[in-house]
Amino acid sequence: MNGTSEEGADKAESACFQTYGEAVDWINSQVPLLGIRQGLGRMERLMELLGHPERRLRFIHVAGTNGKGSTCAFLTEALLRNGYDVGTFTSPYITKFTNRLQYNGRDISEEDLLRLANRVKPLADELAATELGAPTMFELVTTIAVLYFASVVFPDYVVWEAGLGGRRDCTNIVTPVLSIITNIGHDHMEILGDTVAKIAEEKAGIVKPGVPLVSAVEQEDALEVIRGVCREKKSTLYLLNRDYRYAAEETEAGKQRMTFEGPFRRYPALPVSLNGPHQFKNAAVAMMALEVLRQYQAVQLEEEPLYAAFGHTRWPGRLERVSDRPPLLLDGAHNPEGGAALAEALRESFRYRKLHLMLGMIASKDHDGFLRQVLPLADTVVFTEPDYHKKLQAAALAEKADRILRELDLAPKVSVHSDWKTALDALLAECEEGDLAVVSGTLYLISDVRSWVLHRSESEKGW
Structure with a gap:
């Protein structure tokens, strides 16, 4: 039975795309014509058809209005320099489609992306014939990312950036080991809501029962929403200026340093390679997340690699x-x-x-x-x-x-x-x-x- 099924899958794959360019063109062609189609129904069905590969991975789910990408970059670099294999999923991409999907800091190969797109295409066609409708571009990319991490490279952790919002964003198909909400701001208000409280409600949709949350949200009306969700989900909340804090020591571009102090450790003179005072906050969120992973996941973190990581993180297009x-x-x-x-x-x-x-x-x-x-x-x-x-x-x-x-x-x-x-x-x-x-x-x-x-x-x- 399995041999027959695999043979059929191979035939289906061979009938789809012959080149990387063809695969990318197909994925990009699935941008919804009538606006963003949020909701998890199509993602849930795709994961079911694939045997739930997302359940084999440990995700760090990062949402927020600004700073998501920088926080993901700090986390990726720190885990890598401490000996862990890391998958990173971010958007948008700056230069090439493959930028958004990385393993140990390197883009997915064109060959792997082509092969995985061919695997997903028949399933997308199957969904298109149902009441759920065809998967969107972002749903296809997210599905390919899950497959890449779960069936090709097998990272220890996946740093997993939310696309838009949180609750109805297709990245929310996963149950992470840690959730992060960097901040709440005025963006995509036509979709997420016209107040910070409404936007916070959407972002807080990534919080899962019993999974800790690290956040740098500061507006009281947004915090009220996030605290309520964490109480309901019995998720421990680690909050900036309550449970952890930072103090800038030097702010000149290329020479930034700060002191980080959390509930477990203090790091003085921590270099922050990404320019701008706002990056202190993103670095502090990442450091608190790493401390939580140390406590909850027994992640091994050494001081010298941590300092090197925060001093050498790169994130294109941000100052x-x-x-x-x-x-x-x-x-x-x-x-x-x-x-x-x-x-x-x-x-x-x-x-x-x-x-x-x-x-x-x-x-x-x-x-x-x-x-x-x-x-x-x-x-x-x-x-x-x-x-x-x-x-x-x-x-x-x-x-x-x-x-x-x-x-x-x-x-x-x-x-x-x-x-x-x-x-x-x-x-x-x-x-x-x-x-x-x-x-x-x-x-x-x-x-x-x-x-x-x-x-x-x-x-x-x-x-």
Whole structure:
């Protein structure tokens, strides 16, 4: 029976995709045309059809509005340097589709992704013929990730970033050994809710019975929701400024250090390689998570590898310096909280004579809240747009900014270029000795600029 079934599966696989490109094109073609389709019904059915591979893995589930990716990067590096095999699942990707799915810091191979896509395709077709409907792009990628970790590489832990929200996000198909909610902010409000309490309720949907939660949420109305969920689920909550804390020691870019103090240990002069004061909080969340894993999972952590990990973590597109002449930073801040973090970093961590800013956004964001944070710092602002179907036109973004600039009585030099390469040339042309150039906004823009500056190539970019 098994031999016949496997032979049939092989035939089905051979009939699907012949190349990596074909597989990726199919996955990307499954973006819902009528908006995001949240809910776990299709994921539950896919896991059932595959024999529940997710039950064979130990997940660290990371949700939150901002800082998820950085926290995942700190966790991955720390576990790796302490001898553990680590799977990492993140989104969106910056350069190549395979970036989002890594084992021990290396992308999934094109061959493995092709083979797993061929395995999933017949199941997706089967679902499409039911009332559940066809799986979405993100559901397909999540399913492939589970299969990769559970049947190909077998990591000790999977650092598992939620896509959007938590409760109805398809990553919530897993029962983790630890949950993390980095923070609550104003993003995707059209889907998650128009108050921090409603957004917190969605994020807290990742909390599972008896599974500890580490969080840096600070708003009282959001905390009330999270505390209530943890009480209901009998999940121990480790909360910033109550159960653990940090203190910045040095904030200059490239030289950041902090003291971390938790319920179990204290780490003075801990290096934080990712730039910006906001990264202290992300590093503290990651460190508290590691301490919980030490207590609950008997994870072995040595001080020297931990310090090395936090001093060498990399995460592209987050206050990342990609050029020295002129100095050019890329930062994917795109909501009010991200704008505040970027502005704080530019004030406290960087030294420059003039600041030249290039901005591009997608349409469904709180642009005003972001712009109010960053525009007061800029001597030059270049407005552009990402090469993406949901882009906000450069002229429309400039019009929004003009209203805010007049309101705040600001008069930076402004230019508008719909082509982002032309905009980048205009940005760099403004830079003189001692100046700083920053490209910020949607990660769809950041990914294109990063690939072009570093490799003179186009990025695949996407979710």
